[in-house]
Amino acid sequence: MTANPATTVRLSESELDEIRTLIEQRSAILFDASRERFFSTRLLDFIEEKHLASGTDLLRHIKSSSIEYESLLEQLLTQETSFFRYPAVYEALEKRIVPEIEERKFWENPRVLRIWSAGCSTGEEPYSIAISLCEALKFGEAWEVEVLATDISRRALRHAERGLFRNRTLQNLDPQKVDVYFSESKHGYQVRPRIRKMISFAQMNLIEPVYVGKLDCIFCMNVLMYFSEERRRAILQRFYDALEPGGYFFLGHSETLSNVPMKFESVVRGDCRIYRKPAAVAAQIASKSLAGGSL
Ligand SMILES: C[S@@+](CC[C@H](N)C(=O)[O-])C[C@H]1O[C@@H](n2cnc3c(N)ncnc32)[C@H](O)[C@@H]1O
Structure with missing residues (x-):
């Protein structure tokens, strides 16, 4: 169970799994155990920002609108880069x-x-x-x-x-x-x-x-x-x-x-x-x- 002090919403393991699978299927990005904390924190921030009531609500929200799916994805992407990086x-x-x-x-x-x-x-x-x-x-x-x-x-x-x-x-x-x-x-x-x-x-x-x-x-x-x-x-x-x-x-x-x-x-x-x-x-x-x- 993952919680955010700013919201009362909790995400169950099965909800987290379902969101993880959806993101992997649509955008290929895997959130494994090493990025678990980052993943759940960003999801709870999104729930709060969009005034959603639960993990099920979040899933319904991103499945029913590609714009909302993209909006969540933007928060989950790692975009670190630099000029002449190597x-x-x-x-x-x-x-x-x-x-x-x-x-x-x-x-x-x-x-x-x-x-x-x-x-x-x-x-x-x-x-x-x-x-x-x-x-x-x-x-x-x-x-x-x-x-x-x-x-x-x-x-x-x-x-x-x-x-x-x-x-x-x-x-x-x-x-x-x-x-x-x-x-x-x-x-x-x-x-x-x-x-x-x-x-x-x-x-x-x-x-x-x-x-x-x-x-x-x-x-x-x-x-x-x-x-x-x-x-x-x-x-x-x-x-x-x-x-x-x-x-x-x-x-x-x-x-x-x-x-x-x-x-x-x-x-x-x-x-x-x-x-x-x-x-x-x-x-x-x-x-x-x-x-x-x-x-
Ligand atoms: C860490 S950045 C790397 C930027 C640059 N290549 C570098 O090495 O400095 C990873 C980039 O991959 C993009 N990305 C992640 N999944 C992708 C996908 N399925 N298709 C296209 N781009 C993707 C992200 O949006 C992000 O901008």
């Missing part, structure tokens, strides 16, 4: 990965480079990616660049699209980069239009299979760690399929693919969790097509 990742992106892609795809026409930030929260991650691309591409003007940034949270996306950040969120950034890529205003620091134009924001639930086209890199950092292994496996398979042969996949520091059988190769260890879809797949497909005489 500096070693962005160093690898700028010094090794973008130059490798630029060389490998240089003779393609048109030259297109697409990166997906899946679970982008309030935007710090896709803006860091776009800044890294500007820094790393030798012939930037010769490329069509798109950073697709998606999240389940409409609230986080509204913040992200504004591109306006407080001074303290820019602490990880080299002051020179702040000058080049942000303009200062009385409300904070605004990402400059040329960076914002590189990014397309969209609301997306990762458990819904949506076609996003072929990608050179997928960042899905600190998102899948809250999902069950079965969900992770299904989503990783979709990421794998969406990547170009030779494309890269980025996970957060405390995440690993070790218990999910995948054909990804680990390319950078230590401080980074970067994987690659084998480029050889392209050669295999090409040689199969040649053998079958279809080219």
